[in-house]
Amino acid sequence: MVLGIIHLTYEDFVLHLPNGQQQWRSILEKAGQQEDPGWVKQMCPFNDATIYSIVGATCEVLGQGAEEIGRSFGRHFVDAVTRLGYGKFLRSLSSSIIGFITTLNNLHMHLSAGAPAFVMPEFRTDKVPSPMHHNNQPGCSHVTVPYYCVKLGAVGQPVAQRSPAPAEAFHCVQVEADSLELHYRSKRAGLASWVEGIIQGLAIDYYDNMPLKMQLLRGRDDGSCDHE
Incomplete structure (x- = not known):
């Protein structure tokens, strides 16, 4: 289950596009959804299949990829x-x-208190070498840029050697001042790009348009890891 606020903000996203009203009607039609879905309660849970069908229809209508x-x-x-x-x-x-990224699990835990049916993702941050130095870990490219580097994916320790995280685990590991590795676990596949966009949006709107580089290291799409 996902919360209604996801549906409300997704509708708002489409409506802010050029010719948004017509685009939204076309998306709902392709997704097999009624024109007025009635997503009134922001914290009311909805079936995951609804948002997946709407995202798929958006790709068709806009001619863009899901990522x-x-x-x-x-x-x-x-x-x-x-x-x-x-x-x-x-x-x-x-x-x-x-600091915000390391509180994501606590934020989701807070939201779940008012919506027990909400299935939360789980985030974990690991300390990684500064992006100003060479990084020779498997699957990680060398980055030479003087800004924060957020890397989505599991690097270093093979998947088989890591203990699987509980479905609703809440913990963060120490991070360095200018670089961190974010592990994103969710039963919902294909949403890593949402996480990228949200973090970029936070950096822009809440943290003085902070320069931020993000790199997806491993994930489920190519079978390189069991999470992003």
Whole structure:
């Protein structure tokens, strides 16, 4: 189950596109959804299949790939929830983007208290070498850029040697000042681009347009890992 706020902000994302009203009607028709879905309660859970069908229809209508749309939606999501009145709460979570990322599990745990049917993703951050130095770990490219580097994926320790995280585990590992590795676990496949977009949106809107580089290292799509 995903919360209704995802559906509300996704609709808002499409409506802000050129000719958004017509695009949204076409998307709902292709997805087999009624024109007025009635997503009134932001914290009301909805079946995952609904949003997947709408995203698939969006790809067809806009002629774009799911990852491109996911990143765009993620950036828009930050703006949309701010306009819905969550800005003050989000700003209170941390004074830095890294601090915010390390609180994601606590945020989802807070949301789940009011929506027991909500199935939460799980995030974990690991310390990695500074992006100003060579990184010779398997699957990780050398990055020489003077800004924060957020890497989505599992690097170093083989998947077989890692203990599987509980479905609703909440823990973060120490991170360095300018670089971190984010592990994203969710039963919902194909949403890593949403995470990328949301983090980029937060860096822009909440942390003074902070330069941020993100790199997907491993994931489920290519079978290189059991999570992103």
